[in-house]
Amino acid sequence: MAAINPGVAFDAALVAATSFDDAAASATAAAIEAAPLPTGAARAARLRQAIGLIDLTTLQGDDTAARVRALCATALDPLGDGSLTTAAVCVYPAMVPYAVEALAGRLPVASVAAGFPAGLTPLATRIAEVADCVGVGAAEIDIVIRRSHALEGDWQALYDEVRAFRAAAGLAHLKAIIAVGELGDATTIARASLVCMMAGADVIKTSTGMEKVNATLPAGAIMLRGIADFEARTGIRVGFKPAGGIGTPDQALHWLALVESILGPDWIDPSLFRIGASRLLGAIRDELAG
Numbered sequence: 001m002a003a004i005n006p007g008v009a010f011d012a013a014l015v016a017a018t019s020f021d022d023a024a025a026s027a028t029a030a031a032i033e034a035a036p037l038p039t040g041a042a043r044a045a046r047l048r049q050a051i052g053l054i055d056l057t058t059l060q061g062d063d064t065a066a067r068v069r070a071l072c073a074t075a076l077d078p079l080g081d082g083s084l085t086t087a088a089v090c091v092y093p094a095m096v097p098y099a100v101e102a103l104a105g106r107l108p109v110a111s112v113a114a115g116f117p118a119g120l121t122p123l124a125t126r127i128a129e130v131a132d133c134v135g136v137g138a139a140e141i142d143i144v145i146r147r148s149h150a151l152e153g154d155w156q157a158l159y160d161e162v163r164a165f166r167a168a169a170g171l172a173h174l175k176a177i178i179a180v181g182e183l184g185d186a187t188t189i190a191r192a193s194l195v196c197m198m199a200g201a202d203v204i205k206t207s208t209g210m211e212k213v214n215a216t217l218p219a220g221a222i223m224l225r226g227i228a229d230f231e232a233r234t235g236i237r238v239g240f241k242p243a244g245g246i247g248t249p250d251q252a253l254h255w256l257a258l259v260e261s262i263l264g265p266d267w268i269d270p271s272l273f274r275i276g277a278s279r280l281l282g283a284i285r286d287e288l289a290g
């Protein structure tokens, strides 16, 4: 992953001046969906690239040590030929020790945290959870924001919370899930993205996978433009993770195309781009197996 984002001071005026047009976001997404996808060998190569970007995820109430160990074995050798790995494995906090043991440092373990998926447990509990996950070996922490702060326009409160998660995460990479499907409009998505980046998120992530609406290309377009603006303003490169409902090879290819079209080829790398998915790997594997 890229260097830790130290964050920048909260800038209320910049947040207030940040807006985004829903129609522009939809138009960007529509252009990506209308463009032809690669075919033949180029498609296969791109799908292999996508596998290397996956945070292979299980976030089920019935997760067990055995399921997590099996997931880790798949992440280390997803095509069964030793040719590549996924980017990371993503699990609930209680499953982190099993993943850490199974991966033995060969891949990072990402833990969801901060009261995932709603972010509505007491703040002290959410901060302690972040620290606990790091303490048992998670190298990446996928926190959720408390959506009410964004919906009520209390951007200082959102900044302060994410700043506290940044501090609790220490040297672990911090991914901030903004839950686009619950934020309402493009401007709120743009402002939430900006505030999380200001507070020190290394990656901004669309969704938990548990909202009614999860990763969408229009929301992605808004977040990616925010990442580009933030880099132009601060020199800090923040990564991007669409997650939730990405289950087909075509969807993965659209996400790669969107990221590349807005941020350029540098971002097609696990240090700056992840796809959070539980079913996508199986679908890509099926296609590649013909």
Ligand SMILES: O=C[C@H](O)COP(=O)(O)O
Pocket: 057, 059, 090, 207, 208, 209, 210, 243, 244, 245, 246, 276, 277, 278, 279, 280
């Ligand atoms: O962070 C990852 C998501 O929870 C995965 O969502 P999914 O099960 O729809 O692929």
